[in-house]
Amino acid sequence: MNLHISEKIKQAIHLIEPEQLGQDIWHILEEQHFIGLLPHFIVNHICQKHHLDHKQLALKLLPITACYSHTPISNFHVGAVAIGISGNFYFGANQEFSNTNIQQTIHAEQSAISHAWVNNEKSLTDIVVNYTPCGHCRQFMNELNSASELQIHLPHSQNNPLQKYLPDSFGPKDLNINQLLLDEHDNHLNYHSQNPLILTALKAANTAHAPYSNSYHGVAIQTQDQRIFFGSYAENAAFNPSLPALQVALNHLFLNGEELANIQQVVMVEQANTLSYRKMSEDLVESICATKLEYIAL
Secondary structure, rough: OOOHHHHHHHHHHHHHOOHHHHHHHHHHHHHHHOEEEHHHEEEHHHHHHOOOOHHHHHHHHHHHHHHHOOOOOOOOOOOEEEEEEOOEEEEEEEOOOOOOOOHHHHHHHHHHHHHHHHHOOOEEEEEEEEOOOOOHHHHOOOOOOOOOOOEEEOEEEEEEEEEHHHOOOHHHHHHHOOOOOOOOOOOOOOOOOOHHHHHHHHHHOOOOOOOOOOOOEEEEEEOOOEEOOOOOOOOOOOOOOOOOHHHHHHHHHHHHOOOHHHEEEEEEEEEEOOOOOHHHHHHHHHHHHOOOEEEEEE
């Protein structure tokens, strides 16, 4: 039986020291219905109260961020915090989906970064994670507009530039791409509809980062209580670390304390110029819920 996120966090809160810090974090998350995000003013308040800097607080939060993982295959929990230039903390955790191909997986660093993206963060300063980033995630982080300044922090090693983990790297500049992940832009896609779920998916497609294929898609998910979660496609210079919009939307759902069982409707809007994510997304939706993917081609 899957525990609700509140129960997972309740079981892990004792891992935060000192005890009062753990209790403060519990009350804050409880008040915001376990949304995995700490606004900058709350971060500053906690740091001042407990005499911590932002990096120290993020490291202490890792046992809590790992609670947001969904790992029916590996049962291995990775937690991350992406720190925005705004000072906001965005939680992230690895997400796995059984009964489909393993490439549908979301890594914890991707989770935290995409969580920041759907919350309109403009740039990231730091990634804090409880295990050393794999090569897949190092390449994904290299797509960010702050990749050259990004700092990586682990429990056993802090203040590491991304270049330390990705020397002699290949990235957007090698392909003469100037539009980077988290840069603000509009893909100028149009579709006439009054349906708010379709319009949300269209808006997500318009912010998709796909400078290599020029194929754009966005996804919107509606739950039984009418909450809407969305995601945009995040493409990568090395292709394979690219993150489909459905995964970004599902991650958005998980980090808001929602569950797959509550999904009622899923809409995908896509302009498929040189590739399409339709089949891959249909397979994943079929494997996780009773509804089918509603697909709109532009």
